[in-house]
Amino acid sequence: MQNLVHEVMDQRLLELLDAWREAFYPSESIDDPKHRFARFLDHLLVIGIDGVKSRYLHYGHNFTERFGTDLTGKVIDLLPTEILPAERRGMLAFEYTYARRVQRPLWRSYTAEFGDGQTETWQRLVLPAGKGRLVVGAFATATPPPHGGPELLTDGVALLRFLIERVPVVIDSRGDILELALSLESFSDTQQQMAELEEWATLDALTGVANLRHFHHLAGLELDHAYRMGRSISVLILDIDHFKKINDSWGHAVGDEALKAFAGACRKALREPDILGRIGGEEFAVALPNTRIDEAQMIAERLRRQVEQVSLPLSQGGVVQFTVSIGVATSMRVRASRAERPDIRSLLAIADGALYRSKSEGRNRISVAQDSEAKSG
Incomplete structure (x- = not known):
């Protein structure tokens, strides 16, 4: 089987595999x-993984030329879909996490149509490097995998090419095939690993708070509970003031740190049952269970003051400080029929209208939706 792998794997990846074996063992760290x-640098990615966040530490020149942008320093999960489509994002997340978990090389090929309409086949080798890092080599290959069905699978070479186009293959340092990454069963064989997978699906990679989909799910559950129990629930929409200026003045890396510091300040101001989520670039939302309008205003003011105290040091000297504008909406003991009750999106839209008023009136302030009580009964 080793000879077969050596016949199918791109020669440049074979050389990278040999170099990795010499560097990775015996300490299992590079x-x-x-x-x-x-x-190999022009064809190499170096990826750092911190919790649920994966970032390009090095983005080879070959990829910059092929995809039109240098992604060094970028968080993979935050890349816009025009740069990294959703289907490729899922594939990469699975491969990177799998290779990190099993601490073995992961090899596959994929054929795709790129922006210029050209169809190319690439072979990829994902290699663990220790200390939460991965090394990925990728080369466009002139030999595409066979297509069309079993009649083309006349020998082992054709079969293996057919296989790696569809399933990532786990290999050892010598190039022997160990297993196929067919499912998450071996990947998620402990509760800890399952928890890590859940984080990938539900948390914002940069700040560690709930992502948009998970926030809507959790806040929606709380809203349904409030309806059943006849209790109030409030929501806040938060927008960091003049955030674009932070990115433009000091770069996106500082902008990322500002977002993390903002999320930390929010956590300090909020109560344990409150739900914090990132719903846009610099826009966050909070669901406040069992909270009336006056209580929501008090929490919002505490949060606003906490954000004012953030002081983010810059490597070149000085600090970055910022403020937040907040919109508040409350649904109070709804008496309307189920069909007439606002859902969580509707309640957030009401709060968003109040946020717009905060921004138009000078920012760094709190506005309460004037129709909050009327909308909620």
Whole structure:
């Protein structure tokens, strides 16, 4: 089987695999991947994984030329869909997390049509590097995998090419096939691993708070509970004031740190049952269970003051400070029929209208939706 892999795998990836084996063992860690794999740098990605966040630490020149942008320093989960389509994002997340979990090379090929309409087949090798890092080599290959069905699978080479186009293959350092990454069963064989998978699906990769989909789910459950129990529930929409200026003045890396610091300030101001989520670039939302309008205003004011105290040091000296504008809406002991009750999206839309008023009136302030009580009964 090793000879078969060596016949199918791109020669440049075979050379990278040999270099990785020499560097990775016996310590199972590579201190400086860019230095150790210097001759492959143009075709190499170095990825750092911190909790649920994956970031490109190095983005090879070949990829910059092929995809039109340098993604060094970018968080993979936050890339816009025009750069990384959803289907490829899911594929990459699975491959990177799987290779990190099993600490073995993961090999596959994929054929896709790129922006210029050209169809290309690439082979990828995902390699663990220790310390929460991965090294990925990828090359466009002139030999596409066979298509059309079993009649084309006349030998082992054709079969293996057919296979790696459809299923990532786990190999050892010598190039022997160990297993196929067919399912998440081996990947998620402990409760801890299942929890990590859930984080990938539900948390914002940068700030660690609920992502948009998960926030809507959790807040919707709380709203339904409030209706059943005849209790109030409030929501806040938060928007960091002049956030674009932070990115424009100090760069996106500082902008990322500002978002993380903002989320930390929100956590300090909120209560344990409150639900915090990131619903846009610099826009966040909070669901406040069993909270009346006056209580929601008090929490919003505490949060606004907490954000004012954030002071983010810059490496070149000085600090970054910012403020937040907030919109508040409340649904109070709804008596309307189920069909007439606002859902969580409707309630957030009401709060968003109040946020717009806060921004138009000078920012760094709180506005309460004037129709909040009327909308809710």
